[in-house]
Amino acid sequence: MASVDIVNVKKSFDRAEILRGVSVAIEDGEFVVLVGPSGCGKSTLLRMIAGLESVTGGEIRIGGDVVNDLQPRDRDIAMVFQNYALYPHMTVADNMAFSLKLRGVARPEIDARVKRAAEILGLTGYLARKPRHLSGGQRQRVAMGRAIVRDPRVFLFDEPLSNLDAKLRVAMRSEIKDLHQRLKTTMIYVTHDQIEAMTMADRIVVMREGAVEQIGGPLELYDAPSNLFVAGFIGSPAMNMLKGRLETGARTGFSAENGIFVPLPANAAPDGLVGRPLVLGIRPEHLRIAHEPSNGFEVVARIVEPTGSETQVTATAKGAEIISLFRERQAIRQGDAFSLEPILGHLFDATSGDRLATISI
Amino acid sequence: MKKNVVHEILFYLVVIFISLMVLFPFLWMLSSSFKTQTDIIAWPPKLLFTPTLQNYEKVFGEQDFLKYFINSTVVGGLAVGLSLVLGLPAAYSISRFTQRRLALFILLARLMPGISFLMPWYIIFSRLDLMDTYVALVLSHMLIALPIVVWIMSAYFNSIPVELEESAMVDGATRQYAFWAIILPMSGPGIITSVTLSFIFSWNNFMFSQVLSMEKTKTLPIAVYNFVSYAEVDWGGVMAAAVAIMAPAIVLTMIFQKFVVKGLTMGAVKG
Amino acid sequence: MRQPSFVERHLRVIFPLPAILFIALLMIFPIFYTLALSFTNWNLTSGMPMSFVGLRNFFRVFAEPRFHDAVWRTLSFTFLAVFFEAVLGTAIALILNRAFIGKGLAKLLLLLPLVATPVAVGIVFNLFYDPTIGLANWALSSLGLPQGLWVSDATSVLPSLVIVDVWQWTPMITLIVLAGLAGLSEEPFEAARVDGATPWQVLRHVTIPMVMPVILTAVILRLIDALKTFDIIFAMTGGGPGYASETLNIMGFKYSFEYFRMGQASVILIALFFFVLLCSLGIMKLRSSSEN
Numbered sequence: 057m058a059s060v061d062i063v064n065v066k067k068s069f070d071r072a073e074i075l076r077g078v079s080v081a082i083e084d085g086e087f088v089v090l091v092g093p094s095g096c097g098k099s100t101l102l103r104m105i106a107g108l109e110s111v112t113g114g115e116i117r118i119g120g121d122v123v124n125d126l127q128p129r130d131r132d133i134a135m136v137f138q139n140y141a142l143y144p145h146m147t148v149a150d151n152m153a154f155s156l157k158l159r160g161v162a163r164p165e166i167d168a169r170v171k172r173a174a175e176i177l178g179l180t181g182y183l184a185r186k187p188r189h190l191s192g193g194q195r196q197r198v199a200m201g202r203a204i205v206r207d208p209r210v211f212l213f214d215e216p217l218s219n220l221d222a223k224l225r226v227a228m229r230s231e232i233k234d235l236h237q238r239l240k241t242t243m244i245y246v247t248h249d250q251i252e253a254m255t256m257a258d259r260i261v262v263m264r265e266g267a268v269e270q271i272g273g274p275l276e277l278y279d280a281p282s283n284l285f286v287a288g289f290i291g292s293p294a295m296n297m298l299k300g301r302l303e304t305g306a307r308t309g310f311s312a313e314n315g316i317f318v319p320l321p322a323n324a325a326p327d328g329l330v331g332r333p334l335v336l337g338i339r340p341e342h343l344r345i346a347h348e349p350s351n352g353f354e355v356v357a358r359i360v361e362p363t364g365s366e367t368q369v370t371a372t373a374k375g376a377e378i379i380s381l382f383r384e385r386q387a388i389r390q391g392d393a394f395s396l397e398p399i400l401g402h403l404f405d406a407t408s409g410d411r412l413a414t415i416s417i
Numbered sequence: 418m419k420k421n422v423v424h425e426i427l428f429y430l431v432v433i434f435i436s437l438m439v440l441f442p443f444l445w446m447l448s449s450s451f452k453t454q455t456d457i458i459a460w461p462p463k464l465l466f467t468p469t470l471q472n473y474e475k476v477f478g479e480q481d482f483l484k485y486f487i488n489s490t491v492v493g494g495l496a497v498g499l500s501l502v503l504g505l506p507a508a509y510s511i512s513r514f515t516q517r518r519l520a521l522f523i524l525l526a527r528l529m530p531g532i533s534f535l536m537p538w539y540i541i542f543s544r545l546d547l548m549d550t551y552v553a554l555v556l557s558h559m560l561i562a563l564p565i566v567v568w569i570m571s572a573y574f575n576s577i578p579v580e581l582e583e584s585a586m587v588d589g590a591t592r593q594y595a596f597w598a599i600i601l602p603m604s605g606p607g608i609i610t611s612v613t614l615s616f617i618f619s620w621n622n623f624m625f626s627q628v629l630s631m632e633k634t635k636t637l638p639i640a641v642y643n644f645v646s647y648a649e650v651d652w653g654g655v656m657a658a659a660v661a662i663m664a665p666a667i668v669l670t671m672i673f674q675k676f677v678v679k680g681l682t683m684g685a686v687k688g
Numbered sequence: 689m690r691q692p693s694f695v696e697r698h699l700r701v702i703f704p705l706p707a708i709l710f711i712a713l714l715m716i717f718p719i720f721y722t723l724a725l726s727f728t729n730w731n732l733t734s735g736m737p738m739s740f741v742g743l744r745n746f747f748r749v750f751a752e753p754r755f756h757d758a759v760w761r762t763l764s765f766t767f768l769a770v771f772f773e774a775v776l777g778t779a780i781a782l783i784l785n786r787a788f789i790g791k792g793l794a795k796l797l798l799l800l801p802l803v804a805t806p807v808a809v810g811i812v813f814n815l816f817y818d819p820t821i822g823l824a825n826w827a828l829s830s831l832g833l834p835q836g837l838w839v840s841d842a843t844s845v846l847p848s849l850v851i852v853d854v855w856q857w858t859p860m861i862t863l864i865v866l867a868g869l870a871g872l873s874e875e876p877f878e879a880a881r882v883d884g885a886t887p888w889q890v891l892r893h894v895t896i897p898m899v900m901p902v903i904l905t906a907v908i909l910r911l912i913d914a915l916k917t918f919d920i921i922f923a924m925t926g927g928g929p930g931y932a933s934e935t936l937n938i939m940g941f942k943y944s945f946e947y948f949r950m951g952q953a954s955v956i957l958i959a960l961f962f963f964v965l966l967c968s969l970g971i972m973k974l975r976s977s978s979e980n
Contacts, residue, residue, distance in 0.1 A: 106583075
C-alpha cells in the first residue's frame with residue numbers, strides 16, 4: 057500500500073499538449089476516480105502512473121519514491137484494462153499466476169494466492185477454463201483477480217466496466233467498492249461515467265482538456281461545484297443553466313437574457329453580484345412547483361417521464377429548456393402550463409465560469 | 418417459381434463449367450501420368466485407357482527424385498524457419514511502433530524482380546565459392562519468404578490488442594519477454610498462414626535455384642525442367658514428375674485452405 | 689531500482705535490425721551492384737579486366753531492335769493477361785458471391801492453380817498445346833476449326849502464353865474480390881433494393897463501385913507479377929521460337945547466364961526494374977489515397 061503523488065505532471069505527443077500540469081495527492085488506501093469527457097487526458101494520466109507512457113514534465117511518486125523513469129514492472133502496481141487484456145492462450149489460473157511466476161514466487165505460494173483470489177471473486181469453478189469460454193462479467197473478474205493476487209501497492213483501473221451491459225455494470229460497481237473495503241489498497245479508477253465516479257469514489261478528480269477542474273468528495277462536487285464545467289458534468293439529469301443578471305429593487309431575482317425572471321427572496325441575493333453577467337445553475341431536483349405563481353417562473357411541459365420512483369419533466373420557458381425532477385408524483389401532462397421555483401441555486405461568473413455563490417431559499 | 422428453378426440450374430451449370438476450366442489441366446496431367454507412351458500419342462486423345470504405374474516407377478527409379486525432394490524440403494524449411502526468426506520481431510516492431518517506412522522497405526523485396534539481384538548473387542556467390550551450396554539457396558529463398566512473413570505477421574499483430582503486452586509489462590515482464598511469452602503463443606493462425614504460403618512459394622521457385630544450384634543442391638522444379646530437356650518425348654514420365662512436384666503444395670493447401678486464402682487475399686482487401 | 693536494459697530501450701531498432709541488414713545485404717547492395725555493372729563492359733567469360741564504358745551499354749541496348757521487341761512484348765503480355773484476369777476474375781467472383789452447395793469446394797479448386805508449381809504448369813500446357821498429340825488441336829478440330837501451332841509459331845506463341853497465365857492467376861483476382869465482397873456491409877444493398885433498384889442496377893451502382901478499390905489493388909498486384917513472368921515462358925518456350933516470346937525478364941536472364949554479358953544484362957534489368965517500380969508507385973499511391 058502506498059500514497060501516490062502527482063506533481064505538476066505534463067505530457068505532450070509531438071506538439072499536442074495532452075496534460076498541462078496536473079497535481080493530485082492521493083492518500084494511502086484511498087479510492088480516487090479520474091473522470092472527464094473523452095480526450096481530457098485521464099487515461100493518459102493513468103497510463104503514466106502505470107509507466108506505459110513517458111512523463112514529459114513533473115513528477116510521479118508512489119510511496120514517496122519518484123517513479124518517472126521506472127519500467128512498469130518495477131512500480132509494483134496492478135492494472136485492469138478496459139478490454140481486460142486476458143492472455144487468451146492461458147487458463148484462468150495461469151492468467152492470475154503469470155505475474156507471480158515472473159516474480160519467481162514459489163509454486164505452493166502461487167497456488168494458494170490464486171485460490172484465495174478465486175474465492176474472493178467467485179471464480180473457483182472456472183480456474184481451468186480459457187478466457188474465451190467465460191462471460192463478460194467473468195472475464196472482468198479474472199482481470200481483477202490477476203490484479204489482486206499480486207497484492208500490489210496501487211491498483212489502476214482503466215474504464216473496466218465500459219464493456220459490460222448496464223445491469224452487470226451496476227453489480228460490478230459495488231463489487232469493486234466492496235473489494236476496496238476489504239483490501240484497503242490505494243485504487244485509481246478512470247471512467248467517463250460520472251455516476252460510476254459518484255458511487256465509487258472517496259474522492260473524484262474532474263478533468264477537462266488536460267487540466268484538473270476540481271478535486272473533492274462526491275457530495276462536495278455535487279453540492280459545491282467549483283465552476284460551470286463541473287456543475288454541468290456532475291449530476292444527471294444535468295443542471296439547468298440560465299445566462300443573465302441579478303436584479304434588486306422593484307423586484308428581486310435573476311433576470312435571464314431570454315426573458316425568464318426567477319424571483320428570489322430579497323435576502324437571498326448576494327449584494328456584490330448585482331448587475332454582473334452571471335449564470336444561474338439550478339439542478340432539476342432543486343426545482344419545485346410554485347403554488348404561488350408569483351414566486352416562480354412559468355413553463356410549459358413538453359415531455360413527462362415518470363419512472364415510478366420519480367418524475368422527470370422537460371419543459372420550455374421562453375425558448376429555454378428546463379428539466380425538473382420530482383420525488384413526489386405530479387399530475388402534470390404534456391402541454392400543461394405551471395410555475396417552478398428553485399430551492400437551491402448556484403451563481404457562476406459568466407466569463408470565467410467560477411462559482412461565486414450558492415443561494416438557498 | 419419455375420423461372421427460379423431454371424435460374425438455379427443455369428447457375429450450377431456455370432459453377433460446374435468454371436470448376437472444369439480450373440481443373441482440366443490437373444486432370445489431364447493426372448490421367449497422362451498413368452498412360453503408356455502409346456496411349457499418350459494416340460490421336461484422337463484417349464479418354465479411356467488401362468492405367469499403368471510405369472511412369473512413376475521410372476521417375477522415382479531412374480532419377481534422383483528423392484534427393485531433389487529432400488533438397489527442396491531442406492531449402493524451403495530452412496528459408497522459412499530463418500525468415501520467421503528475422504521476420505517475427507521485425508513484423509512486431511512494424512506493428513507496434515508503426516514503422517511504415519520499414520514495412521515498405523521490406524515489401525520492396527516482394528515487388529522487385531528477382532533477376533535484378535540474381536545476377537549480382539551469381540557473381541558474389543561464385544567468388545565466395547558458394548555456388549551449389551545450401552547456404553546460397555537458403556539465403557536466396559529467404560528473400561522470398563521474409564517479405565511474406567513480415568507482411569502477414571505485421572497485419573496479424575495489428576489485430577492483437579496492445580493491452581496484452583502492457584498488462585504483461587505491468588505484471589512484471591519486459592517488452593521482449595511479453596512478445597515471447599504472450600504474443601507469439603497466441604499468433605498460431607498468423608504463423609501457420611505465413612509458413613504455409615512462404616513454403617509453397619519457396620517450393621515452387623524456379624529461377625533462383627536454376628542459377629544457384631547444380632547437381633548437389635538441385636531442387637524439384639529444376640529436376641522436372643531438366644527431365645523435359647533430356648526426355649523430350651517421354652510425356653508420361655514428365656507428367657508423373659509434374660504430379661510429384663505439385664502434390665505437396667496442393668496437399669498443404671488443402672490442409673490449410675482457410676489460412677492460404679487469407680494470406681493471398683489480405684494484402685489487397687485490408688488496403 | 690532497476691534501469692531499463694539496453695535491449696528494452698532500443699527495442700524498436702533491435703527487433704527489425706536483423707531483417708533490415710538481411711535485406712540491405714541481399715537486395716539493396718545487389719541492386720546497386722547491378723547499377724554499377726551497367727557502366728562497365730564486363731563479360732564473365734572473356735577474362736578481360738572490367739573497364740568503365742560510361743553510358744555505352746545503354747546506347748547499345750536501347751538501339752537494339754531485339755530490346756524494343758522485348759519491351760513491347762513484356763507490356764503487351766502483361767496488359768493482355770491482366771486485362772482478362774481482371775474481367776474474368778471479377779465476373780466469376782460476382783457469380784460465386786452467394787450461398788450455394790459446394791461453395792467451399794469451389795473455393796478450394798480456385799486455390800489450386802495459385803499454388804501449382806509454374807514450371808510444371810508450363811510443361812503440362814506444352815503437352816496440351818502439342819500440335820500433333822495435344823488436346824488443344826483435338827478440341828479445335830472436333831469443333832471443325834483449323835488446327836494451330838500454338839507455342840511453336842511466332843504469331844500464336846504470345847496469346848498461348850497469355851492463356852496459361854490467365855488460367856493460373858484469374859482465381860487470384862476471384863478470391864481477392866470474393867474476400868472484398870464478403871467484407872462489405874449488407875445495408876447499402878438492402879437500401880438499394882428497398883429503393884427499387886433492379887439486380888442489374890444494384891450490381892452497377894452499388895456492388896461494383898464498392899468493391900472497386902479491392903479490384904484495383906488486386907490488378908496492380910497482378911500487374912507487378914505479370915511484368916516479372918518468367919517460369920512459364922522459360923519452361924514452355926525459352927523465349928522462342930526465335931525471340932518471339934522473349935520478354936525483358938527472359939532477355940535479361942539470357943544476357944546474364946547464357947551470354948554472360950553482364951554490363952548489357954544490367955541495362956535490361958534496369959529497364960524491367962523501372963516498369964515494376966512504376967507499378968509499385970501506383971500501388972503505394974492507391975494505398976495512401978484509400979487511407980485518406
